[in-house]
Amino acid sequence: MTEQVARTTQASLDVRHLVKQYANADKPVLNDISFSVPHGKVFVIVGPSGSGKSTLLRTIAGLEPIQGGTISLNGEVIETGKPGTESAGRSKRSSELRTRVGMVFQSYDLFPNKTVLGNITLAPTLVQKRDKAEAEQEAIALLERVGLADRKNAWPHELSGGQRQRVAICRALILHPEVLLFDEVTAALDPEMVREVLDVMLELADSGQTMLIVTHEMQFARAIADQIILLEGGDIVEQSDDAEAFFTNPKTERARRFLRTFEFDRHRKPAETTA
Amino acid sequence: MSGAEILLEPGVIPRLLQGLWVTVWIAGVSVALSVPVGLIVGWLMTMKNPVVRLLTRIYLDFIRIMPQLALLFIAFYGFAQAWNWNLDATGACVFVFVLWGGAELGDLVRGALESIPKAQYESSYVLGLSGWQTFTKVILPQALRRLLPASVNLATRIVKTTSLAVLLGVVEVIKVGQQIIDANRFQYPTGTLWIYGVIFLMYFIVCWPLSIVARRLEKRWKHD
Numbered sequence: 468m469t470e471q472v473a474r475t476t477q478a479s480l481d482v483r484h485l486v487k488q489y490a491n492a493d494k495p496v497l498n499d500i501s502f503s504v505p506h507g508k509v510f511v512i513v514g515p516s517g518s519g520k521s522t523l524l525r526t527i528a529g530l531e532p533i534q535g536g537t538i539s540l541n542g543e544v545i546e547t548g549k550p551g552t553e554s555a556g557r558s559k560r561s562s563e564l565r566t567r568v569g570m571v572f573q574s575y576d577l578f579p580n581k582t583v584l585g586n587i588t589l590a591p592t593l594v595q596k597r598d599k600a601e602a603e604q605e606a607i608a609l610l611e612r613v614g615l616a617d618r619k620n621a622w623p624h625e626l627s628g629g630q631r632q633r634v635a636i637c638r639a640l641i642l643h644p645e646v647l648l649f650d651e652v653t654a655a656l657d658p659e660m661v662r663e664v665l666d667v668m669l670e671l672a673d674s675g676q677t678m679l680i681v682t683h684e685m686q687f688a689r690a691i692a693d694q695i696i697l698l699e700g701g702d703i704v705e706q707s708d709d710a711e712a713f714f715t716n717p718k719t720e721r722a723r724r725f726l727r728t729f730e731f732d733r734h735r736k737p738a739e740t741t742a
Numbered sequence: 743m744s745g746a747e748i749l750l751e752p753g754v755i756p757r758l759l760q761g762l763w764v765t766v767w768i769a770g771v772s773v774a775l776s777v778p779v780g781l782i783v784g785w786l787m788t789m790k791n792p793v794v795r796l797l798t799r800i801y802l803d804f805i806r807i808m809p810q811l812a813l814l815f816i817a818f819y820g821f822a823q824a825w826n827w828n829l830d831a832t833g834a835c836v837f838v839f840v841l842w843g844g845a846e847l848g849d850l851v852r853g854a855l856e857s858i859p860k861a862q863y864e865s866s867y868v869l870g871l872s873g874w875q876t877f878t879k880v881i882l883p884q885a886l887r888r889l890l891p892a893s894v895n896l897a898t899r900i901v902k903t904t905s906l907a908v909l910l911g912v913v914e915v916i917k918v919g920q921q922i923i924d925a926n927r928f929q930y931p932t933g934t935l936w937i938y939g940v941i942f943l944m945y946f947i948v949c950w951p952l953s954i955v956a957r958r959l960e961k962r963w964k965h966d
């Protein structure tokens with residue numbers, strides 16, 4: 468019991484004073500960002516376009532170098548900001564470390580030269596040196612979980628966008644990442660496919676997977692989030708450990724205005740114009 | 743149609759086949775050597791280094807602008823004699839066709855590598871794949887699929903272009919044809935069409951399967 472308490476209170480992912488600066492830009496894209504994602508919790512990042520949400524996920528995944536601050540995973544610092552890396556490529560972190568942070572992208576980025584099963588088992592067999600039969604067995608179990616067991620031998624081009632995105636989630640899950648990042652995974656999907664992907668994510672949240680989600684789907688954010696931050700212009704505008712309170716009673720005027728853009732009230736506008 | 747009997751003269755068909763063998767040999771060796779050259783050139787072309795980029799660009803443009811015949815003459819009469827290379831006509835042909843095939847294939851390799859979306863590299867990175875694993879398991883298989891149809895077409899072009907070897911005195915299938923026609927000028931004055939007809943058929947038999955393979959591959963891999 469005490470161990471469980473310790474586990475749930477410990478931060479899986481801890482970001483401290485993170486600064487991201489691109490070369491030839493006068494102002495950082497991310498400016499002194501600090502937050503932590505507790506183990507087994509769902510952390511959601513919302514904000515207007517260009518606020519730095521996706522960049523933040525990319526720095527955590529190691530796809531972009533950081534110029535200040537630290538990123539830690541279960542207490543272990545995995546990334547330290549260094550000035551002068553503005554135009555450097557991806558982080559040099561080890562393969563093993565990379566498998567501990569999973570990421571699902573907006574684009575349907577499955578490997579087109581591999582089947583569904585081949586996509587999922589590539590990294591476990593190649594990077595984690597796991598037995599192929601064992602990896603396939605787990606891959607099939609994961610596919611069952613997302614409702615795609617019957618498509619295991621299909622090629623990516625035979626799948627719909629929503630199906631591909633669910634396979635991409637399986638491909639990340641099989642590595643048992645300590646934290647799973649979702650970068651607007653439904654933004655490029657047809658509306659009727661959004662639901663099937665979001666349902667999978669809700670189920671994952673219930674199963675205790677630590678997740679960090681960037682999304683524009685406010686209703687979904689409200690349903691899935693344990694904690695939430697609103698990001699704008701590279702700064703955290705509002706941070707809330709109680710996601711529901713953020714939606715019902717935001718503390719800042721900026722958050723209120725942001726949330727209002729997702730509301731529709733056809734009676735309000737004419738009233739305003741006549742006034 | 744008269745003159746067809748020329749094909750029945752002893753030695754005519756075997757000699758044409760020998761000539762065809764020379765043609766296929768030059769083309770085959772050139773294509774085989776062009777593949778590694780093209781892969782290296784293509785890889786160099788994707789490098790960020792401006793000097794490497796400029797040099798490969800000059801190489802590609804030079805080869806494209808020069809007619810193959812001019813290149814053959816430069817290689818055979820120019821280089822070989824100026825520097826006293828022991829390069830025979832066949833060697834000069836292979837040399838020029840590898841330069842040409844390597845440049846064209848290099849450009850195809852460059853295009854194929856650059857057409858792979860950045861997301862493929864990024865997902866591989868996030869999944870923990872090393873740079874080499876990403877290249878061999880993810881990028882190269884996709885690039886080869888995009889590359890193969892066009893490179894098979896390039897191979898057919900190389901086969902056809904070997905006919906220029908005649909002009910350096912290589913006794914390949916066209917030259918053999920001319921010799922046969924010349925030798926039988928009085929006996930079979932109308933044999934010319936038949937000999938060239940057979941040569942046409944021979945080129946067709948060599949190149950057609952390549953075209954079929956290219957079309958098949960294109961169809962099969964059009965989704966990727």
